[in-house]
Amino acid sequence: MASARQRLTPTSDTALLDARLLLSFVIDQPTTWLYAHSDSPLTSEQAEKFTHLIEQRTTGMPIAYLTGTRGFYHWDFVVAPDVLIPRPETEHLIEAAQTWLKNRQGEKLNIVDVGTGSGIIAVSLALLFPQASVTAIDVSPAALEIAKLNASRLGAGNIEFRQGNLLSNLPSDFRVDLIAANLPYIDHDEMLTLEVAKWEPHLALDGGIGGLDLIRDLLHQAPVHLKPGGLILLEIGADQGEAARQLALGVFPNATVEVKQDLAGLDRLVIIQC
Numbered sequence: 001m002a003s004a005r006q007r008l009t010p011t012s013d014t015a016l017l018d019a020r021l022l023l024s025f026v027i028d029q030p031t032t033w034l035y036a037h038s039d040s041p042l043t044s045e046q047a048e049k050f051t052h053l054i055e056q057r058t059t060g061m062p063i064a065y066l067t068g069t070r071g072f073y074h075w076d077f078v079v080a081p082d083v084l085i086p087r088p089e090t091e092h093l094i095e096a097a098q099t100w101l102k103n104r105q106g107e108k109l110n111i112v113d114v115g116t117g118s119g120i121i122a123v124s125l126a127l128l129f130p131q132a133s134v135t136a137i138d139v140s141p142a143a144l145e146i147a148k149l150n151a152s153r154l155g156a157g158n159i160e161f162r163q164g165n166l167l168s169n170l171p172s173d174f175r176v177d178l179i180a181a182n183l184p185y186i187d188h189d190e191m192l193t194l195e196v197a198k199w200e201p202h203l204a205l206d207g208g209i210g211g212l213d214l215i216r217d218l219l220h221q222a223p224v225h226l227k228p229g230g231l232i233l234l235e236i237g238a239d240q241g242e243a244a245r246q247l248a249l250g251v252f253p254n255a256t257v258e259v260k261q262d263l264a265g266l267d268r269l270v271i272i273q274c
């Protein structure tokens with residue numbers, strides 16, 4: 001452990017934590033197990049795998065892509081370089097959806113998750129609201145395969161998967177109660193400077209110039225499909241609250257639009273009650 005930590009220190013600010021996470025992955029035990037068993041020897045196979053993972057980590061590859069999973073809300077999701085690594089901030093969107101949906105228990109609801117990626121939003125809502133019909137959309141076929149895998153591993157049978165550009169592949173008479181989306185929202189030029197862009201798909205990060213291209217397009221497509229009284233939940237970037245509010249009011253002038261902050265006090269979620 002000490003040598004793994006030493007090997008990671010020049011390239012990671014969290015060298016000890018990284019080493020613990022990778023070791024616990026290799027031996028298939030929780031990190032807490034390591035504290036009581038620090039002198040347990042590794043098999044030669046485990047030692048070789050651990051060394052290989054540490055070497056990969058020195059290149060900057062995110063831990064979640066090395067271990068192939070990331071926890072989100074109550075569940076562990078499979079992740080791979082074709083999808084964004086789930087972020088804890090996105091749990092605010094799930095909580096807002098729960099608050100809205102809990103008053104509609106028993107109703108047969110249609111929920112759409114646009115830009116589903118690994119499927120964290122669609123699968124979480126499908127599991128929390130088994131009576132709902134969830135549609136998970138992504139433009140990336142590779143992402144949809146991972147989302148399908150997560151749905152089947154976690155037993156979410158009430159999801160239909162569709163490949164497409166935002167809502168454009170939905171039948172014109174398809175009506176939705178809740179549209180949830182964590183679409184790419186990073187400004188194109190800024191994205192190119194970010195460490196995450198070296199590893200995570202640009203398709204999951206690049207929101208165009210200013211970052212709001214996809215959110216704007218989704219809002220323009222939404223009125224055809226959203227039922228009267230429906231809700232739209234959009235994850236946004238830290239400085240996009242006011243711009244997103246104006247975009248929402250431009251399309252839904254009678255809606256109530258609220259911008260919520262995350263635990264760091266940064267704009268993170270737009271709630272559009274139509």
Ligand SMILES: C[S@@+](CC[C@H](N)C(=O)[O-])C[C@H]1O[C@@H](n2cnc3c(N)ncnc32)[C@H](O)[C@@H]1O
Pocket residue numbers: 083084085086087090114115116117118119120121137138139140143164165166182183184185203204205214
């Ligand atoms: C920021 S990631 C979010 C993934 C996942 N929902 C999450 O919260 O972790 C955005 C996702 O939107 C998808 N995407 C990008 N452009 C899209 C488009 N025009 N239509 C549908 N999905 C799109 C990307 O492939 C990516 O999976």
